[in-house]
Amino acid sequence: MYFVAAALVVLSGLxxxxxxxEIxxxxxxxxxxxxxxxxxxHYMLVAGGLAAAWGRFVSVR
Structure with missing residues (x-):
């Protein structure tokens, strides 16, 4: 899930x-x-934040 969150943040920048x-x-x-x-x-940035929060919530340690 962290990979998805990172991809969404990168897409937000793109x-x-x-x-x-600029490109x-x-x-x-x-x-x-x-x-x-x-x-x-910012839609993608918010989605990335939600994906990171969800990944943190469901991670098993």
Whole structure:
């Protein structure tokens, strides 16, 4: 679950950079397929936080 949380945080950064036109032509392709996430990258960040919290909650030690 921590892997999923990390992937969502990385995707949040990618969508943030694409939404602010910081990664060139790749950003146009990213925003074409994930337009709402380019407009609101914090959705992915919140999902990553929830995934990390859930992973912490269900981890067995």
């Amino acid at each position: 969508f943030y950079a694409a939404g602010n036109h 060139g032509s790749l950003g146009a392709d990213v925003c074409r397929y994930g337009g709402s996430f380019c407009d609101n990258p």
